[in-house]
Amino acid sequence: MDLNIPFKGLKEGKHQFQFHIDDKFFEAFPEGDIHKGDLEIKVDLVKRSTGLETLFAIHGKVVVPCDRCLDDLEQDIDYQGKLFFEFGEETNEVTDDLIMLSANENYLELTQYVYEFVSLSLPFQKFHDNDAKGHSLCNKEMLEKLNKLYSNNEDDEIEDPRWDKLRDLIN
Numbered sequence: 001m002d003l004n005i006p007f008k009g010l011k012e013g014k015h016q017f018q019f020h021i022d023d024k025f026f027e028a029f030p031e032g033d034i035h036k037g038d039l040e041i042k043v044d045l046v047k048r049s050t051g052l053e054t055l056f057a058i059h060g061k062v063v064v065p066c067d068r069c070l071d072d073l074e075q076d077i078d079y080q081g082k083l084f085f086e087f088g089e090e091t092n093e094v095t096d097d098l099i100m101l102s103a104n105e106n107y108l109e110l111t112q113y114v115y116e117f118v119s120l121s122l123p124f125q126k127f128h129d130n131d132a133k134g135h136s137l138c139n140k141e142m143l144e145k146l147n148k149l150y151s152n153n154e155d156d157e158i159e160d161p162r163w164d165k166l167r168d169l170i171n
Contacts, residue, residue, distance in 0.1 A: 003041070003110040010047050017043040021114070026062075029115055033122075037062035039077060041114060051086035051101070052108070058117055067126050068146075069138035079121040083113060 003019050019041040026034050039060030046053040058079040066073040081097075085108065088100040101108075128137040136143060 003114055005043065005045060005108040005110065006106060007045070007047060007052060007108055008106045010045075012047050012049065015045045015047065017045065019043070019114075025111075025115075028111070032115070032119065033064045034115075034118065035063045035065075035072065037077075037118070039118065043110070045108075051084060054083045054085070054108070054110075056081050056083070056114070056117060058114065058121070062118060062122075064122060064126055066128050066138060068136070069128065069142040071128070071139045071142070073126055073128055075122055075126060077118055077121045079117050081117060 003021075005017055021037060021039050021041065023036045023038075026032070026037050037060065039058055039062070042057040044055040044057075056079065058077055060077055061074050062077055063072050063074055065071070084098045085101050086094075086098065087103060089102065090100065091102040091105060092100050094100055130136055
């Protein structure tokens with residue numbers, strides 16, 4: 001699904017566009033963490049003689065893997081941000097929020113930007129919540145396996161005699 005806004009025929013001033021994206025949108029990004037989603041996107045576009053200003057409002061939910069148990073985890077998305085497009089010689093990204101548009105361009109291609117906005121809206125660590133008693137809602141089998149592996153690794157620590165001589169130097 002492409003998120004394109006044809007701006008060549010628009011009069012100067014404010015315009016509003018709305019898009020809905022779902023699982024099919026995220027299939028175009030197989031390398032990403034987002035598997036599924038249901039998002040509403042509102043784009044307020046202000047056209048000027050020198051360029052375009054876009055204000056994005058993205059709301060909805062996406063499904064990502066839990067960082068702890070790897071089961072699907074539903075995350076809320078609530079993003080607001082701006083992008084500026086200036087008319088110039090050739091199309092290139094000047095900064096994170098300023099893009100030069102060639103005079104040959106007829107529309108804004110927003111697909112990649114929307115995907116990046118959604119990805120950057122995700123928390124750094126994504127875990128299932130805890131229930132009322134404080135127990136994790138992660139996959140119990142996976143948590144048991146992780147706990148078993150973690151406890152086994154602590155027992156496997158073997159003292160390396162080569163460090164003994166160095167410890168003697170410190171003391």
